[in-house]
Amino acid sequence: MDQLTGKKILVTGVTGWVAGPVATALAANGNTVYGAARLKDASKREPLEVAGVKTISIDLAKQRFDEVPDDIDVVLHFAVAKTQDFELAFAANADGSAALMEKCQGAEAFLHCSSTAVYEPNGHVPLRETDPLGDSHRPMPGMTTYSISKIAGEVMVKNMAKRVGVPTVIARLSVPYGDLYGWMTFHLMMLEHKMPIAVHTDQPTNYAPIHSDDLIRSIPYLLSLASVPATIVNWGGDEVAGVEDWCDELGRLTGLTPTYEPTTATIAAIIPDLEKLHSTGFHTTIGWKEGIRRQLTATRPDLVKQ
Numbered sequence: 001m002d003q004l005t006g007k008k009i010l011v012t013g014v015t016g017w018v019a020g021p022v023a024t025a026l027a028a029n030g031n032t033v034y035g036a037a038r039l040k041d042a043s044k045r046e047p048l049e050v051a052g053v054k055t056i057s058i059d060l061a062k063q064r065f066d067e068v069p070d071d072i073d074v075v076l077h078f079a080v081a082k083t084q085d086f087e088l089a090f091a092a093n094a095d096g097s098a099a100l101m102e103k104c105q106g107a108e109a110f111l112h113c114s115s116t117a118v119y120e121p122n123g124h125v126p127l128r129e130t131d132p133l134g135d136s137h138r139p140m141p142g143m144t145t146y147s148i149s150k151i152a153g154e155v156m157v158k159n160m161a162k163r164v165g166v167p168t169v170i171a172r173l174s175v176p177y178g179d180l181y182g183w184m185t186f187h188l189m190m191l192e193h194k195m196p197i198a199v200h201t202d203q204p205t206n207y208a209p210i211h212s213d214d215l216i217r218s219i220p221y222l223l224s225l226a227s228v229p230a231t232i233v234n235w236g237g238d239e240v241a242g243v244e245d246w247c248d249e250l251g252r253l254t255g256l257t258p259t260y261e262p263t264t265a266t267i268a269a270i271i272p273d274l275e276k277l278h279s280t281g282f283h284t285t286i287g288w289k290e291g292i293r294r295q296l297t298a299t300r301p302d303l304v305k306q
């Protein structure tokens with residue numbers, strides 16, 4: 001993080017899982033950080049402001065960016081609309097992302113957070129950035145528009161990067177988690193309530209989970225790839241692990257017994273090939289087992305088996 005100091009940084013999606021810890025870490029590292037979201041819930045501002053993040057309201061779907069300063073150095077664009085409405089998803093995740101880029105066209109770098117959700121799953125074969133795209137998240141309840149609107153977002157961002165000349169990196173994130181958030185927090189709740197956990201019939205349901213501390217450390221490495229035309233890079237942790245792995249580990253640490261429900265109505269395994277990310281010199285340092293233990297002890301110390 002040594003290189004990323006003394007900058008004016010816009011972090012969108014700041015009230016969300018991934019971007020909040022990024023924004024506060026960058027503010028603590030000597031940057032002026034503007035944390036943006038619609039912020040309809042004003043109570044979400046305070047903890048961010050206390051952590052040194054200047055909160056501003058934007059709306060991607062309405063292309064409302066009047067509170068964004070004109071002289072932003074770096075944009076980290078994490079905001080995403082998770083909606084069943086395709087029009088809204090395209091307006092926010094595709095058109096809105098491009099409009100934000102146009103607004104910040106003087107920036108030295110723009111990081112667009114995409115997702116490995118854009119890939120067509122291919123069993124347990126690691127997927128490279130050039131591999132076929134698909135609608136991987138459609139089977140997951142509530143995620144109807146997600147893959148398609150994230151793909152549309154990439155296309156719009158690539159186009160705008162060329163049109164306005166902003167050095168851009170599109171980073172396809174696998175499964176992010178931290179001490180206080182992640183897919184596993186839901187799985188833990190399901191374990192506790194003896195609910196069966198959906199896994200894909202093509203087991204194991206593997207990904208490349210990346211802990212928030214590593215994700216934050218990786219930002220300067222990703223920004224080093226920002227270019228015109230935009231560069232696309234996979235973004236995840238060095239270790240492959242699946243829903244079955246972390247639920248078994250949660251079971252071992254708590255004494256609770258996971259039960260699995262193999263189904264096609266969930267996301268299939270998507271393992272990103274990380275060669276391009278690693279070519280920047282970046283590797284993760286927090287293994288998934290350590291990360292799971294940290295999350296459990298931070299969120300539910302009462303459940304840890306004595």
Ligand SMILES: NC(=O)c1ccc[n+]([C@@H]2O[C@H](COP(=O)([O-])OP(=O)(O)OC[C@H]3O[C@@H](n4cnc5c(N)ncnc54)[C@H](OP(=O)(O)O)[C@@H]3O)[C@@H](O)[C@H]2O)c1
Pocket residue numbers: 012013014015016017018019036037038039040041058059060061062077078079080081082092113114115116117150173174175176183
């Ligand atoms: N979570 C994952 O497992 C995962 C996996 C791979 C990639 N990703 C990517 O990582 C990024 C962050 O995801 P997340 O899970 O942290 O998201 P999240 O928790 O759902 O947060 C979404 C953020 O976007 C903001 N937002 C939503 N609609 C908006 C709009 N119209 N205008 C401006 N801001 C808006 C929300 O704040 P307001 O409601 O206040 O506007 C919130 O701050 C996304 O780009 C996502 O695609 C996530």
